[in-house]
Amino acid sequence: MKKKFFILDGSSLLYRAFYALPLLESKSGEFTNAIYGFSNMLVKLMTEWKPDYLVIAFDAGKKTFRNEMFAEYKGTRKPTPPELLSQIPLLHEMAEAWGISLVELPGYEADDIIGTLANKAVDNGCEAYVVTGDRDALQLVKPDLSVLFTKKGISELKVYDVTAFQEEYDGLDPIQLIDMKGLMGDTSDNIPGVPGVGPKTASKLLAAYGSVEEVLLHIEEIAGKKLQENIRENQQMAILSKKLATIRLDVPVEFDDTAFKITTAGNELTRFYTRYNIKSMLKAIQPFISEGVAVEAASEERLPECQVINDASAAKKLVDECRQAGRISAAAVFSGKIPSVALTGLGVAVNGKRYFVDVSTKGDFGQDSLFFDENAAENELWKILKVLFSDESVVKYIHGLKNYYHANVEVTGKVYDLELIGYLLNPASSKYDVSELAAAFAPTLTAPEKGTDIYNNVSWQAFALEHFSEDMLHQLEEKELEKLYNDMELPLVDVLADMEKNGIYVNRKNLHEQSVAVGKTIADLDKEIRELAGMDFNVNSPKQLGEVLFEKLGLPVIKKTKTGYSTNAEVLNQLRGEHPVIEKILSYRLWTKLKSTYLDGISQLIDSGTNRVHTSFNQTVTATGRLSSSDPNLQNIPVRTEEGKKIRQLFEPGAGYDYLLSADYSQIELRVLAHMSQDENFIKAFKNNEDIHARTAAEVFGIPMEEVTPTLRRHAKAVNFGIVYGISDYGLSQDLGITRKEAAGYIDSYFEKCKGVKTFIDKVVEDAHAKGYVQTAYGRRRELSSINSSNYMQRMLAERMAMNTPIQGTAADIIKLAMIKAHKMIKDAKLKSRILLQVHDELVLEVVESELEAVKSILKDAMENIVSLSVPLSIDISMGKNWAEAK
DNA sequence: ACGGTCACG
DNA sequence: ACGTACGTGACCGTA
Secondary structure: OOEEEEEEEEHHHHHHHHHHHHOOEEOOEEEEEEHHHHHHHHHHHHOOOOOOEEEEOOOOOHHHHHHHHHHHHOOOOOOOOHHHHHHHHHHHHHHHHHHEEEEOOOOOOOOHHHHHHHHHHHOOOOOEEEEOOOHHHHHOEEEEEEEEEEOOOOOOEEEEEEEHHHHOOHHHHHHHHHHHHHHHHEHHHOOOOOOOOOHHHHHHHHHHHHHHHHHOHHHHHHHOOOHHHHHOOHHHHHHHHHHHHHHOOOOOOOOOOOEEEEEEEEEEHHHHHOOOHHHHHHHHHHOOOHHHHHHHOOOHHOOOOOEOOHHHHHHHHHHHHHHHHHHHEEEEEEEEEOOEEEEEEEEEEEOOOOEEEOOOOOOOOEEOOOOOOOOOOOOOHHHHHHHHOOOOOOOOEEEEHHHHHHOOOOOOOOOEEEHHHHHHHHOOOOOOOOHHHHHOOOOOOOOOOOOOOOHHHHHHHHHHHHHHHHHHHHHHOOOOOHHHHHHHHHHHHHHHHHHHHHHHEOHHHHHHHHHHHHHHHHHHHHHHHHHHHHOOOOOHHHHHHHHHHHHOOOOOOOEEOOEEEOHHHHHHEEEEOOOOOHHHHHHHHHHHHHHHHHHHHHHOOEOOOOEEEEOOOOOOOOOOOOOOOOOOOOOOOOOHHHHHHHHHHHHEOOOOOEEEEEEEEEHHHHHHHHHHHHHHHHHHHHHHOOHHHHHHHHHOOOOOOOOOHHHHHHHHHHHHHHHHOOOOOOHHHHHHHOHHHHHHHHHHHHHOHHHHHHHHHHHHHHHHHHOOOOOEOOOOEEOOOOOOOHHHHHHHHHHHHHHHHHHHHHHHHHHHHHHHHHHHHHHHOOOOOOOEEOOOOEEEEEEEEEHHHHHHHHHHHHHHOOOOOOOOOOOOEEEOOOOOOOO
C-alpha cells in the first residue's frame, strides 16, 4: 500500500478556522480560536486518514506580507484582525508540540511549496493529499494527488480526486483551471483576465482550444466581434493572468522522509494545550500520546485524597518527606488584620500528595480574628512544620509571601511566590489567586466547588501550586523576567510588609473634630441648595441633580453621559454664574468627598490597638508595575486644595518619633523619558538643572528662557504631561482649553524641537505593533492585545498605553529598587526611623530627631544613585510635625 | 455590579 | 464622523 503524504495550507486553514469559530481567549490573554480549529483538523486527519507523513506549509516573511495575504482572501480587503495575526506564533508552537514540520521558505508562497512538495511526494511513491480552503489548489489534482477542500468552516472535508473534480467541473482537466483564470480573471486575487469573459465563455473557449495559448493562436476563428476584439487587445493580460494563477512546482524544497514523519511527544502536546487552556483538546489528543502523559492529562480524576495531619509524628514525617524532595508547595490560611496576623491553617503538597495541617493556636481553626490572641502558645504542629520555611535546602512554592511576613513566619532560601510570578507574566490580569492561576496554567485541574471545606480547599491549592509552578517558572525564564522577580519584586515584599506593619499614626481627636465641623458645613449647604433649587432632592445623586439643574432650572446642557446629564466639576464650573446654586453644589461636593472618603472613611480603618492606619500596598494590581494602596488608599490623600491639606495634617509621627519626612523624586518620569529617548535637549536641560517646563516652553515657542510667561510654561507643562500619557491633540486641547488645531500645532513644534522624543515614541509604538507588548527599561512586560485592533479607538488607546507604560513603568521600577536599598541601609544602620508610605514618586518616613541627618543621606544615596541614567536623578526632602508640613 | 464622580501621582 | 489624554481606589446611588 502506498504511504500517505499530507500537506496542509497553514494560512488558509488558520483563516478558515478563525472565521468559523467564535473568538476564544486563553486565561493569559492569547486568542486561540484559530488554533483550536486547526487542532481539531489535525485530530480529524490523524484519526480518519492516518497519514504517514504530515507537514504544514506556511508563508515566511514579514507580517506585512501576511497581512496582504489574508487581506486579499475572498475578495475582502479588510485588514487582517490582530486577533488572528496574534495566533501565528501559536501555530508555530502548535506544530512544534505535535512534532509536525512547518515548511516556510522566504520568498516563496505557501501555494508553491505545497504544489512542489505534493508532486515530489507522488514522485517518491506516495499518495499526496493537499488540505486547504483555497480553490486554486484544485489545479494540482492528478492521479495520486488529491485535494481535501474544507467545507462548513473547517468541520468537513470534500475530497477532490480526478474523478470528483471532473464531475464538478464538467470534464475540465484540473490544470486547465489556470487557463480559466487567465481568461476570466479573479477579482479577489487581483487577477484581471480578459474583460467580458466570464465562466461560461471561458469554458466554451477552453473546450474548443484547450489552453490560453491555443486560444490566442486562433483568435480569428472566435465567434463574436466584440469578444474577438477584447481577447486581441488583452493577450498580454491573459498570459500574465494565467501566470499569476499558476502554482509553481519548482520551489527548492526536498521531500524529507525523516522530518515529515510525525513525532508527537505527548508531554509537549499536553503542555501546549494546557498552557493555552484548550481543555477539550487535552482529551482529544489522548490517542496520540504515550501512556505516561495520558495520566498527567487525566489528573483531574486523580486528585489524591487530602490527608489531615493531626499528630506530631505525622508532622515530622511530612517534614522529612519535604526535606528529601528538596521542596514544599504550600498554601496558607491567615486570620486577623495587619498588624496582628496569624497563620492558622496550612495546605502542603509534595510528591503529588496533599496534606492539611490545622495550626491554629486554640484549635478553633475557621473562626475569625476575634479569637486572635498574640500571647497564645504556639501550636505544636506548627512548631514542627515551620522549620521547612527557613530550611535553605528546601525550595518553597507558595502564594502571597507578604502574608507570611505579617504572620512572622521566617521564610528564607529559594522562594517562589507564584502570585508575584503570575503578575510578572501578565500584569494586565485582575486576579492571581490560586484557582485563577490554575485555570490559566493547569486547566485540567478543576478547582474545588464553592463551599468545599477548608481542608480540601487549601490542600487543593497546595497541590495546584506543585502542579503548575514548573510551567510558570518556565515562562518566567522564557520571558526573561527572572531578574525582575529575584532582584525587585521578591525583595520588595519584605519592605512592603514592614511598611504595612508600621502603619501611620492618625490624630483621632482632630479627625473627629473635623468630621463634626465638616458635617455641619455639609448640612448647611444641603439646606441652601434645596432652597435655591426650590425642591427637596438628594444632592448626592447625579441623576436627581441632573434633573433639577437641566429640567427644573432649565440650565444649558453642556455634556451628557451614557445614562443622562453630566454634572461633573468641569460642567459645573462652566455653569458658574448661570445660577447661584452651582457654587453651592461644587462646595457640597468638595466637603462630602472629604468627609465620606477621608474623614469618616479613614476613621473606620484606624487600628484601635496602634492608633494607626495600616494600608495594604498591593504589588500585583497595576498594569504598569506601580504599587497601589487600599484599605485605606493612602496614595490619594488630598494635597492640591487648602481644604484638602487639612486632611494631611491629621497624619503625624507616632509616639517615639519626631517628624514625618517626605522624599520625592523631581520629575522622575520626564527624566526617564530623557534617558530612554536620549533626546539632546532634555538631557542638556536636566544636566543643567533647568526648570524643565520653562525650558520646553522656550524651545517650543522659540523664545529665550527669560521671556517664558507663566501661561506659556503651563502650556509647555501640559505638553510634557501629554507626551508621558501618550499624546493626542484632542486630549491636549481639552486640558488646555484650546482648539484641537492649536494643540496639534503645539505637538508638531514640540516634536520638531525634541527629535529624540519623537523618534523614541515612534519606535516604541512600532515595536508594540510588531511584538504585541511593551517593556520597561528593566524588562517588565505589558501585553497590548488590542494594539493591532481594527477598532480605531481601541488601537489608539493601546498606542497611548504603549507610549506611557515604558515611562511610568520604568519610574516605578526605579523607586522600587530605591525602596529596597533604603530599607536595607536603614536596617543595617540600626536606625529606629522607618519607611511608612510610598506615593509613586515619593517616600514618607517617620524619623527621630537624632537620626535626621543619617536618614537624609541614606535617602539621597538610595534614591539618587540607585541607577545611573543619562540624566541625574534628584530628590527633594522636606519634613514637619505632620504630613501637610512635610511638603 | 456598574457608572459617575473625584482624590492622588 | 468618530471621540481619548496614562495609572489607580473609595464612595454614592441606581439597576
